[in-house]
Amino acid sequence: xxxxxxxPGTLSLSPGxxxxxxxxxxxxxxxxxxxxxxxxxxxxxxxxxxAASNRDGGVPDRFSGSGSGTDFTLTxxxxxxxxxxxxxxxxxxxxxxxxxxxxxxxxx
Amino acid sequence: xxQLQESGPGLVKPSETLSLTCTxxxxxxxxxxxxxxxxxxxxxxxxxxGSIHHRGNTYxxxxxxxxxxxxxxxxxxxxxxxxxxxxAADTAVYYCARxxxxxxxxxxxxxxxRVTVSS
Numbered sequence: 616x617x618x619x620x621x622x623p624g625t626l627s628l629s630p631g632x633x634x635x636x637x638x639x640x641x642x643x644x645x646x647x648x649x650x651x652x653x654x655x656x657x658x659x660x661x662x663x664x665x666a667a668s669n670r671d672g673g674v675p676d677r678f679s680g681s682g683s684g685t686d687f688t689l690t691x692x693x694x695x696x697x698x699x700x701x702x703x704x705x706x707x708x709x710x711x712x713x714x715x716x717x718x719x720x721x722x723x
Numbered sequence: 724x725x726q727l728q729e730s731g732p733g734l735v736k737p738s739e740t741l742s743l744t745c746t747x748x749x750x751x752x753x754x755x756x757x758x759x760x761x762x763x764x765x766x767x768x769x770x771x772x773g774s775i776h777h778r779g780n781t782y783x784x785x786x787x788x789x790x791x792x793x794x795x796x797x798x799x800x801x802x803x804x805x806x807x808x809x810x811a812a813d814t815a816v817y818y819c820a821r822x823x824x825x826x827x828x829x830x831x832x833x834x835x836x837r838v839t840v841s842s
Contacts (some may be wrong), residue, residue, distance in 0.1 A: 650828035659832040660769070671830060703769060710819055710825050711784040714769035
């Protein structure tokens with residue numbers, strides 16, 4: 616199965632700053648079927664990005680995804696207070712779908 | 724507006740079968756989509772358990788395949804998960820979700836239900 620490694624483990628930033636999160640796969644992700652999820656405490660994950668770069672419905676345009684093959688990035692252009700959360704990547708093109716261990720974006 | 728809601732026992736004894744149901748409202752599960760289960764634990768993080776197509780085809784994580792069964796009950800607009808021979812390692816929050824497959828990401832999740840395996 617494909618192993619996803621997210622970095623950094625924790626990102627300490629201030630509101631208004633830019634956040635760049637990385638997800639690296641142990642082998643190429645089929646069809647670039649890579650998703651990003653946001654999870655806040657006590658809530659279920661929320662889909663932000665699918666197929667590497669497509670925003671899900673209702674997701675603000677400050678969230679963007681990029682990358683292909685084995686290297687993917689989630690960028691939050693300007694952090695809003697509600698964006699401080701844990702972010703997970705998931706590849707779903709090669710069963711079993713696997714998740715990264717998460718990056719926590721915390722307030723500096 | 725489509726919503727998913729998990730239900731089932733919060734405590735299961737070791738070696739017994741964990742059974743959960745996901746009730747879908749606002750959409751007929753027999754019309755479209757894959758429907759699936761994902762669990763989350765502090766030790767293993769998020770783990771895809773498996774999915775079932777609206778026509779009934781199932782796909783399971785190989786690591787759990789020997790113990791997992793999923794099914795649809797279109798009359799009740801529900802789908803279910805059975806996980807046999809549970810151990811403490813199966814303790815987790817279990818989520819049902821829409822769109823869990825090799826061609827679509829999980830676009831809508833239930834709120835999750837916590838299951839503890841303990842005697």
